[in-house]
Amino acid sequence: MEYFTLNNGVQMPLIGFGTWDIRGEEGKKAILSALEIGYRLIDTAQMYENEEIVGQAVRESRIPRNEIFLTTKLYRPSVGYQKAKAGIERSLDQLQTDYIDLLLIHEPYEKSLEMYEAFKESYRDGKIRAIGISNFDSARYEKFVRSCGIVPAVDQVESHVYYPQLDLKVTLERYGTKMQSWGSFTEGRKNIFADPLLTEIGEKHGKTSAQVALRYLIQNGIAVIPKSVHRERMERNRNIFDFALSEKDMEQISSLNENRSLFGWY
Ligand SMILES: NC(=O)c1ccc[n+]([C@@H]2O[C@H](COP(=O)([O-])OP(=O)(O)OC[C@H]3O[C@@H](n4cnc5c(N)ncnc54)[C@H](OP(=O)(O)O)[C@@H]3O)[C@@H](O)[C@H]2O)c1
Numbered sequence: 001m002e003y004f005t006l007n008n009g010v011q012m013p014l015i016g017f018g019t020w021d022i023r024g025e026e027g028k029k030a031i032l033s034a035l036e037i038g039y040r041l042i043d044t045a046q047m048y049e050n051e052e053i054v055g056q057a058v059r060e061s062r063i064p065r066n067e068i069f070l071t072t073k074l075y076r077p078s079v080g081y082q083k084a085k086a087g088i089e090r091s092l093d094q095l096q097t098d099y100i101d102l103l104l105i106h107e108p109y110e111k112s113l114e115m116y117e118a119f120k121e122s123y124r125d126g127k128i129r130a131i132g133i134s135n136f137d138s139a140r141y142e143k144f145v146r147s148c149g150i151v152p153a154v155d156q157v158e159s160h161v162y163y164p165q166l167d168l169k170v171t172l173e174r175y176g177t178k179m180q181s182w183g184s185f186t187e188g189r190k191n192i193f194a195d196p197l198l199t200e201i202g203e204k205h206g207k208t209s210a211q212v213a214l215r216y217l218i219q220n221g222i223a224v225i226p227k228s229v230h231r232e233r234m235e236r237n238r239n240i241f242d243f244a245l246s247e248k249d250m251e252q253i254s255s256l257n258e259n260r261s262l263f264g265w266y
Helices: 024-037 051-061 081-095 112-124 138-147 166-175 186-194 196-205 209-219 231-238 247-254
Strands: 003-005 011-013 041-043 069-074 100-105 128-134 154-158 178-182
Touching (some): 051 069, 051 081, 069 081, 081 112, 100 154, 112 128, 138 166, 154 166, 166 178, 186 196, 186 209, 196 209, 196 247, 209 231
Parallel strands (some): 100 128, 154 178
Antiparallel strands (some): 003 011
C-alpha cells in the first residue's frame, strides 16, 4: 500500500474507496468487497447517509481498526461550534468507532472557522487523527489557512484529467496541505472511460483508460478515492502502482485540461 504522510505525520493511503451513493445492504456488500480486495481508506460523509453501513462493513471485515483509514465530512447541519461538536459525536456513533482518521469540512461555509474550532478540540482529545477541508479553492483556502490555527491536512476537491487543479495543488503544498481528488472519473462525464487519448496511452501500458486517469493524478502527487460497486472495477482501479506514465504521456494528458469545473462547484 502506498501512503502520503500528512502534515502531522499520520499516514494516509494514496488510494481509497469512495462511497457516494452507496447505501443499504447492497452498499455494505460493496464496501466489504472493497476491504477484501485491499482498500484501506474508506471515504464517507454525513451527507451520504451511509456512515452506519461503513461502520458495519469495517466491523464485519474483521480487519483491525488501526489498519483502516476512515474519512468523513460534516456539512451544513453541523455548521457552528456546538453543532459541529454534536456532529462529531454523531459520526463516531454512526461509524461505531472511537476515532475518525480524517474529518473534513464538506465545503466552505460562512462559519467554517467556528466549525473547525470543534474539529481542533476533538483532534486534541484524540477523537480525530487529522483534520481538513473539502472544496476550498485557492482564495478560500488562503483566507482560511491564515486564521485556522492548525493547517488542514487535506483539501479534497474535484480533480481529474479535464480539470486537475494543479495550480491549487501548488498553493496547498506551500502550506503543507495534501490534495485528494474526488470525481477522479468525472462520475463518467465526457465519456472518460472511452477517451481516445487515455485509451491509446493505456493500450501502450496494458492498462485501461480508467487506470491511466487515476495514474495521472497519482503521478501529480494527488490522492484518489474512486468509487465503484463492481468488484472487478474496484480491483482494476487499485491496480495502478505497477506501471508509470512517461513524461510524454503526462504532457499529452495535460492537454486534456479544460481548466473549468465539470460540476459547477467553484
Ligand atoms: N468532497 C466532496 O464534495 C465530494 C464530491 C463527490 C464525491 N466525493 C467522494 O469521492 C468519491 C469518488 O467520486 P464519485 O463517486 O463522485 O465519482 P467517480 O469516482 O469519479 O466515478 C464513479 C463512477 O465511475 C464508475 N466507474 C468506476 N470505476 C470504473 C471503471 N473502472 N470503469 C468504468 N466505470 C467505472 C462508477 O460506476 P459503478 O459503481 O457502476 O462501477 C461510477 O458511476 C465519492 O464516492 C465520494 O466518496 C466527494
